[in-house]
């Protein structure tokens with residue numbers, strides 16, 4: 001099969017200016033990790049997010065940011081966390097590793113993200129944290145969800161891996177919670193050469209332990225030293241939050257990635273705007289095709305990281321649609337098997353969920369190729385193929 005439009009693993013093509021920044025950092029960064037480019041990226045990211053300086057920490061990927069956020073939750077035995085079942089596995093398993101049990105929340109069938117209602121249904125007296133995932137690039141209703149979590153005394157973590165740059169009423173996704181994570185993976189609208197991530201920690205006491213947690217427990221001595229090499233070049237200690245000792249990791253992000261990340265912050269709004277404008281054109285051009293139900297959002301609340309639709313005519317038609325599109329050289333995919341259906345979660349005893357809307361969406365979903373670098377011709381071809389395939393499927397019914 002000759003694939004004309006692949007579901008690419010790469011979201012963007014870099015500009016010559018961006019490539020020059022990488023080359024400059026390759027030549028000049030010293031050290032190649034944990035240096036000035038890291039500090040600049042973290043400062044620039046905090047400015048972009050309109051959050052306090054010193055609250056953002058670059059790490060090697062979004063999963064590492066989630067691992068750190070899970071450590072900072074300081075779960076104790078019996079704690080639960082609420083999380084949508086319809087998400088990527090890394091949203092959830094770091095919290096399991098720290099001993100908390102997931103309670104699966106359903107998603108809204110139209111927006112495909114959690115709401116206060118679906119979260120409330122999953123809350124129990126054991127709930128300690130709520131993880132909101134801004135899936136597909138759409139920002140959940142954070143003002144309402146944050147108010148609910150405040151009222152119930154729950155930690156709120158935003159998985160903003162897919163939704164960088166989205167906002168509502170001038171406030172960015174990833175700035176409402178106690179913590180937030182971002183991913184700069186190859187597939188994301190902002191990617192730092194394939195891997196990268198950011199952790200936001202609002203509480204200054206939590207933020208203070210992140211550098212040591214991120215980097216092997218390295219820290220400064222708390223006494224004056226006449227010789228900088230004694231007793232060692234630097235200290236290694238156990239980061240402590242409250243009275244809980246936390247074990248360190250090495251989750252650092254290299255200087256070249258950080259230099260590129262800073263540069264890409266200049267273009268991310270444009271990338272998001274271009275993707276949104278294109279998504280809206282595609283959705284509107286299919287407005288007379290009731291078989292495909294998209295989530296149409298014309299504001300910066302959606303960055304259209306992904307272009308997903310529900311096949312309203314059912315799963316069998318969805319499968320036929322995917323096959324026929326593939327025969328035309330367009331590789332659509334199906335994403336985010338509800339986590340409770342994976343062997344991993346079943347084996348751990350979390351195979352049951354009461355999430356009919358998420359299940360119904362997943363079973364009939366189609367995710368179109370939507371990397372930023374698709375050409376206008378590619379988009380026109382995909383649109384034509386979609387219309388033709390729907391026409392044929394209609395005639396079969």
Ligand SMILES: Cc1ncc(COP(=O)(O)O)c(C=O)c1O
Nearest residue numbers: 061062063088090091161183185
């Ligand atoms: C919703 C979501 N959460 C978490 C992650 C993990 O990010 P990373 O791949 O950077 O570890 C991803 C993506 O890959 C994601 O899509």
